[in-house]
Amino acid sequence: MQGTVRRRAAALASAGALLMGVVVTAAPSGAAPATPGVTATQVTIGATVPLTGIASQGYSEVAKAANAVFKWVNSHGGINGRKINFILKDDCYGTPGFGCTGNPNTVQLTKELISTPVFATVGSLGTPTQDSVRSLLNSAHVPQLFVNSGSKDWNNARVYPTLYGWQPSYTVESKILGWYINRHLANQRLCFLGQNDDFGANGLLGLKDMRINPVDTIMYDPAGLVTGGAGYFAPFIKKFLSDSCQIVYLDTIPGATDAALASALQLGYHPQWIISSVGSDPVTVAAPFAKAPFPDPEIGALTFTYLPTSTATNPWNAWMRKVLLADKADFPTFTASTPIDGNMAYGEGWGVAFAGYLKAAGRNFTRASFLKVMNSTTLMTPALQPLRYSQTNHQGLTAGYIVKVASATSATVVDPTVYTTSPTAATTLTKVTKLSMTVPAWLH
Amino acid sequence: MRARLAVAVAFVAGVVATALLARARVAIVLVVCEALFAALAALWVSPTWRAAHPVATRLAQTVMTVDALGVVSAFVSTSVNGNLEAGVSMTIVLLGLSFLTGSSGQISLGHGAFMGVGAFAAAIWANHHAHSPIVIALLAAVVAGAAVGFLLGLPATRLRGPYLAGMTLAFAVAFGSILNAFSSWTGGDSGLQLPTAVSAPRWLVDLLPPSDSPLAAATVWLSQISLVVAGVALFAMSNLFASRVGRSMRLVRDHDVAAELAGVSLPRARVVAFVISAAYAALGGALSTLVNNSVSPATYGFALSITILALMVIGGIGTIPGAMIGGLIFAYSTSSISWITARLGLNPQGNLASQLNGIIFGVLLVGAIVAAPMGIAGAGRQLARRWRERHHLRAN
Structure with a gap:
C-alpha cells in the first residue's frame, strides 16, 4: 500500500516538473513577418x-x-x-x-x-x-x-x-447547354436527373431560364448511390424510358454518370445524353467500362467545357x-x-x-x-x-463551348464558338471573341 | 502522510519555479491551477477519504482532469488542441451511448444522427439568436436531443434486440433526407455557419504569448470550454452510473423479469435511458459545431454512427475511462492512419490505404470482442488488478 502511495506522489511530482518545463520553453518567439506565409525566398x-x-x-x-x-x-x-x-x-x-x-x-x-x-x-x-x-x-x-x-x-x-x-457556375453552364438544346434539339422530350443539392438545383434553374421544362425531374441523393450503386438509378432511368425521353440531361458527379449510363445500357435505352462538365470527363467516366465487351457508352454524349479539349x-x-x-x-x-x-x-x-x-x-x-x-x-x-x-x-x-464525347479518352468540339451568359434569367448568349490562346513567355 | 508531504513539496517547487517566470500573470494562473490540483490530489491519495466521500471523490477526479488538461492545452499547438476538442466531443457522445448500452443493455445504431440533431440545433439556435451566450445554444441542443431521444425511445418500450437496433438504424439512414426536407432551416447540403466565430476573451489573450494569432487563442479558449462542458457531463454521468437510476438500469439489462419484480418500470427505464443517451450525443454534436464554427450534413452520415459504436466497444462499454479512450482514438485516428500510410510508403489512393481506416477499426473491433470484451478500459482494469494481486502476494 505504502508503495502505491509513494508511486502516485512521484507521478504527481514529475507531472508538475513536466508542466514547469513546458512553461519555460513557451517563451514568446520573434516578431511575425510582414505578410503571413511569405518569406524572402x-x-x-x-x-x-x-x-x-x-x-x-x-x-x-x-x-x-x-x-x-x-x-x-x-x-x-x-x-x-x-x-x-x-x-x-x-x-x-x-x-x-x-x-x-x-x-x-x-x-x-x-x-x-x-x-x-x-x-x-x-x-x-x-x-x-x-x-x-x-x-x-x-x-x-x-x-x-x-x-x-x-x-x-x-x-x-x-x-x-x-x-x-x-x-x-452550374447555372451558366446549363444555360449555355440549354441554348444549344433549343437551337439543335428543339421539340424533343427531355428528362432531367440532378444531384440533390446546389449542383442539381442551380443546374435546373439554368435550364428553366432557357424555357426548358423537363418531362421528368429527378434529384438523386449521393448517399443512396454509395449504398445502392447503379441499382439505385435503375428506376429513374426506367421512368425516363417509359416516358420516352429522347434527351437525358445529367447534373451528376462522375460515379453517378457511370451509374446512369450503366442502367440505360441494361435497358437497351439510348437517349441523347447531355452531361454537365462536372461529371462528363471522358477518361474518368470510361474507366469502369474499360474491360467491357462494348464501346464506352458515353460516346456521343454532349457536354460543356471551359478548358481546351485534349484534341x-x-x-x-x-x-x-x-x-x-x-x-x-x-x-x-x-x-x-x-x-x-x-x-x-x-x-x-x-x-x-x-x-x-x-x-x-x-x-x-x-x-x-x-x-x-x-x-x-x-x-x-x-x-x-x-x-x-x-x-x-x-x-x-463564365464561358466555354459545347463538345461531344468522341472516344474513351477524348471529346471533340461541336462548335468552336466560346459563349458566355449572365447567371440571371436573361436568355441571350454572348460570343467571347478574345480568347486565352497564348502561353505567356514567362511560363516557357 | 508521507504522500501528502511529497505532494506539498512538489507543489512548493512548482510555485517557486512559476514565480521565477517573467510573465507574472501566467504565473498567477498556473499557481491557482496547481494549488487546486495539489489540494485535490492530496485528498485523492487517501483511500479512507475516498471511501467516505464518493461524490466528492468523483468531483475531485473530474476537476483534476479538467484542470490538468486545461493547463496543458494552453501550451500545445493548434493542431493538438483541435484533436483535443474533437476527442472531448466524442467522449461526451460515447458517455451517452455507453450509458444506453452498458447500463440499460439497449443498442443504438443511430448515435451519429443524435449527434447531428444537437449539432444542427445549436447552429440553428445560434443563427436565430446571434447574441445569446454559448451555454444557451448548448442547452438548446441538449433539449432537442432529449426530445428526439424521447420520440425514438417510445417504440423502444415495445421493441427489443435487433428490432430496436433496426429502428435507430433507420433514423441514422433517414437523417440526411430529414435535413434536406427542412433545408430552409438546415441550409441543405451546404449546412450552416455560426453568425459569429467564438473568440478568446481579453484575459486569455493577455495570458498567451503575444506572438500567438487570434486563431490560436480562440482554439485554446474552445479547448477550455470543451473541457469544462465535458467535465460537467462526466461528473453527472459518473454519479448517474452509481445512482438508483443507474442501478435500476443495470438490473433491466441483466434480467428484465427480475427488474420488474423488484418494482422497476421497464418502459420507463428504457425511455429514460434513451433520452439521457440522446441528450449526451446532442451535447457532443453541439460542442463540435461550436468548435468548427459550422455544421455540414456530410459529417453526420450513417458511417459516423458505426464509428461511434466501434469506438465504444473498443474503448470499453459502460465505463467512463472507456469513453475517454474511445475519444482519444477518434481524435488521433486520422493522423495516425496517415502516419502509417506514409511510413509504409503506401499509395494513399491504393486499395489498401484507402480501406485502412475500415481495416484498422475492424481489426480493433474483432480484437476487442475476442480478447477484451470489456474493451481497452476493461482489459486495463483487469491487468491492474492482476498486477496488484501479484504484488500483494509477494509483499506477504
Missing part, C-alpha cells in the same frame, strides 16, 4: 482536397496537377525570386466512411493551414466543405482563392471580400503536357501519349492563375495588395476565356 499556400475517399477518384489529381505547375515555375527560377510551396491536406470531401483514411475535418485542417501560416488557401475542393470554412478564413483575413466548385457561394464579395471562385489545336495543350511530363513525383506513369484528362487540365488551369497573379503582384506585396491586383488584372490561363475578376465580381470564368 518562398510563398507558402495550402488547400484541403479529397486525396482519398469517395470523391478522390479523378479529383485527387486536380491539386497535384496545379502543384505540377508550381514545381515547373519553381524549377525555372520561381516567381519574383520566390518559390511556391503548396501544402495539401486530405479532407476526404468531408465525408467519413469506408474508403476514407480517418475522420475528415475540413475545419480543423484549415485551422492548421492558417496557423502554418499560409498566405492563402488555393484550390480547395468541394461546396459543403468550403462553405464550412469561409467565415473562418474571412475572419482570419486569409484569402480563399479558386474554390474548386461551381456553386454561386464564392461570388459574394460584399460579405466575403477575400473569397474567389474559379469555374463557371483541340490550342497552344496550352502542349504546354500542359510538358509540365505533367516534368513532374515524375506525382505523375510517374504520365507519358507523351497519355491523354490529359479534364481533372489535370482543371488543376493546371488554376495553378497557372495563381502563379500569374503572384507574378503580377510584384516582389513586395501584402494580402490586400495581392487581391487588388487580382481584381484589376486579366490573365491568360489554360481556360478558354481570359480570367478576370473585379472588386464586386469574384466568380471567375
Whole structure:
C-alpha cells in the first residue's frame, strides 16, 4: 500500500516538473513577418482536397496537377525570386466512411493551414466543405482563392471580400447547354436527373431560364448511390424510358454518370445524353467500362467545357503536357501519349492563375495588395476565356463551348464558338471573341 | 502522510519555479491551477477519504482532469488542441451511448444522427439568436436531443434486440433526407455557419504569448470550454452510473423479469435511458459545431454512427475511462492512419490505404470482442488488478 502511495506522489511530482518545463520553453518567439506565409525566398499556400475517399477518384489529381505547375515555375527560377510551396491536406470531401483514411475535418485542417501560416488557401475542393470554412478564413483575413466548385457561394464579395471562385457556375453552364438544346434539339422530350443539392438545383434553374421544362425531374441523393450503386438509378432511368425521353440531361458527379449510363445500357435505352462538365470527363467516366465487351457508352454524349479539349489545336495543350511530363513525383506513369484528362487540365488551369497573379503582384506585396491586383488584372490561363475578376465580381470564368464525347479518352468540339451568359434569367448568349490562346513567355 | 508531504513539496517547487517566470500573470494562473490540483490530489491519495466521500471523490477526479488538461492545452499547438476538442466531443457522445448500452443493455445504431440533431440545433439556435451566450445554444441542443431521444425511445418500450437496433438504424439512414426536407432551416447540403466565430476573451489573450494569432487563442479558449462542458457531463454521468437510476438500469439489462419484480418500470427505464443517451450525443454534436464554427450534413452520415459504436466497444462499454479512450482514438485516428500510410510508403489512393481506416477499426473491433470484451478500459482494469494481486502476494 505504502508503495502505491509513494508511486502516485512521484507521478504527481514529475507531472508538475513536466508542466514547469513546458512553461519555460513557451517563451514568446520573434516578431511575425510582414505578410503571413511569405518569406524572402518562398510563398507558402495550402488547400484541403479529397486525396482519398469517395470523391478522390479523378479529383485527387486536380491539386497535384496545379502543384505540377508550381514545381515547373519553381524549377525555372520561381516567381519574383520566390518559390511556391503548396501544402495539401486530405479532407476526404468531408465525408467519413469506408474508403476514407480517418475522420475528415475540413475545419480543423484549415485551422492548421492558417496557423502554418499560409498566405492563402488555393484550390480547395468541394461546396459543403468550403462553405464550412469561409467565415473562418474571412475572419482570419486569409484569402480563399479558386474554390474548386461551381456553386454561386464564392461570388459574394460584399460579405466575403477575400473569397474567389474559379469555374463557371452550374447555372451558366446549363444555360449555355440549354441554348444549344433549343437551337439543335428543339421539340424533343427531355428528362432531367440532378444531384440533390446546389449542383442539381442551380443546374435546373439554368435550364428553366432557357424555357426548358423537363418531362421528368429527378434529384438523386449521393448517399443512396454509395449504398445502392447503379441499382439505385435503375428506376429513374426506367421512368425516363417509359416516358420516352429522347434527351437525358445529367447534373451528376462522375460515379453517378457511370451509374446512369450503366442502367440505360441494361435497358437497351439510348437517349441523347447531355452531361454537365462536372461529371462528363471522358477518361474518368470510361474507366469502369474499360474491360467491357462494348464501346464506352458515353460516346456521343454532349457536354460543356471551359478548358481546351485534349484534341483541340490550342497552344496550352502542349504546354500542359510538358509540365505533367516534368513532374515524375506525382505523375510517374504520365507519358507523351497519355491523354490529359479534364481533372489535370482543371488543376493546371488554376495553378497557372495563381502563379500569374503572384507574378503580377510584384516582389513586395501584402494580402490586400495581392487581391487588388487580382481584381484589376486579366490573365491568360489554360481556360478558354481570359480570367478576370473585379472588386464586386469574384466568380471567375463564365464561358466555354459545347463538345461531344468522341472516344474513351477524348471529346471533340461541336462548335468552336466560346459563349458566355449572365447567371440571371436573361436568355441571350454572348460570343467571347478574345480568347486565352497564348502561353505567356514567362511560363516557357 | 508521507504522500501528502511529497505532494506539498512538489507543489512548493512548482510555485517557486512559476514565480521565477517573467510573465507574472501566467504565473498567477498556473499557481491557482496547481494549488487546486495539489489540494485535490492530496485528498485523492487517501483511500479512507475516498471511501467516505464518493461524490466528492468523483468531483475531485473530474476537476483534476479538467484542470490538468486545461493547463496543458494552453501550451500545445493548434493542431493538438483541435484533436483535443474533437476527442472531448466524442467522449461526451460515447458517455451517452455507453450509458444506453452498458447500463440499460439497449443498442443504438443511430448515435451519429443524435449527434447531428444537437449539432444542427445549436447552429440553428445560434443563427436565430446571434447574441445569446454559448451555454444557451448548448442547452438548446441538449433539449432537442432529449426530445428526439424521447420520440425514438417510445417504440423502444415495445421493441427489443435487433428490432430496436433496426429502428435507430433507420433514423441514422433517414437523417440526411430529414435535413434536406427542412433545408430552409438546415441550409441543405451546404449546412450552416455560426453568425459569429467564438473568440478568446481579453484575459486569455493577455495570458498567451503575444506572438500567438487570434486563431490560436480562440482554439485554446474552445479547448477550455470543451473541457469544462465535458467535465460537467462526466461528473453527472459518473454519479448517474452509481445512482438508483443507474442501478435500476443495470438490473433491466441483466434480467428484465427480475427488474420488474423488484418494482422497476421497464418502459420507463428504457425511455429514460434513451433520452439521457440522446441528450449526451446532442451535447457532443453541439460542442463540435461550436468548435468548427459550422455544421455540414456530410459529417453526420450513417458511417459516423458505426464509428461511434466501434469506438465504444473498443474503448470499453459502460465505463467512463472507456469513453475517454474511445475519444482519444477518434481524435488521433486520422493522423495516425496517415502516419502509417506514409511510413509504409503506401499509395494513399491504393486499395489498401484507402480501406485502412475500415481495416484498422475492424481489426480493433474483432480484437476487442475476442480478447477484451470489456474493451481497452476493461482489459486495463483487469491487468491492474492482476498486477496488484501479484504484488500483494509477494509483499506477504
